[in-house]
Amino acid sequence: MLWFIIRTLIVGLLAGYAAAKLNHMDTSDWKKNLLLGVAGSFLGGFLGTLIGIKSINIIGSVLISITGACLVIWLARKIG
DSSP: OOOHHHHHHHHHHHHHHHHHHHHOOOOOOOOHHHHHHHHHHHHHHEEEEEEOOOOOHHHHHHHHHHHHHHHHHHHHHHHH
């Protein structure tokens, strides 16, 4: 259980940073990157499950999380 939480935070931080860089956002705020990455991880995992994509390793988790975080950024820009 503890390993899952640590892995989620690490993947979320990496994904948030990468998604912010891809979308030309400020990457100096690690808390914002972490929140963005964790939200993207959940969204990417949910959408991946719906279309039949499942990650079995850390690299796949990061890629799905980056995709989800980019979607979160896109949605946030469209809404607000």
